[in-house]
Amino acid sequence: MRAVAGLALVTVAAAPLAGQRMSRMPVEAANLVVQVLASGGDDEEVGAGIVVAASNRVVIATAAHVVRAAQQGGTVRVVFQFARNDTVEAKIEQLDRELDLAVLS
DSSP states (O other): OOOOOOOOOOOOSSSOOGOOTTOOGGGGGGGGGGEEEEEEEEEEEEEEEEEEEESSSEEEEGGGGGGGGGTOOOOOEEGGGTTEEEEEEEEEEEEEEETEEEEEO
16 A cells, blocks of 8 residues: 655645535535536536545545646536535645545645
């Protein structure tokens, strides 16, 4: 098993989830599957993500190829279906192309 230690930090121009009020998020959200929408230029990607932490901060794991379109100044949006399909903007916190893993907040 390879440790994920040296991930590059990639920032996308978007309001982070941490800055948005998510007080209605239930405790069960720790295992919630969400829809991830990424766009940039003429490219759009759609994929799934999973909420891996839900305390004061929302952290979502998704595949790096899903957010590829947003890496050069695009946007990433996350759809929380438990909350009436609320869509919020997110930012890419960490990305590892070799593992095809991205962490959003």
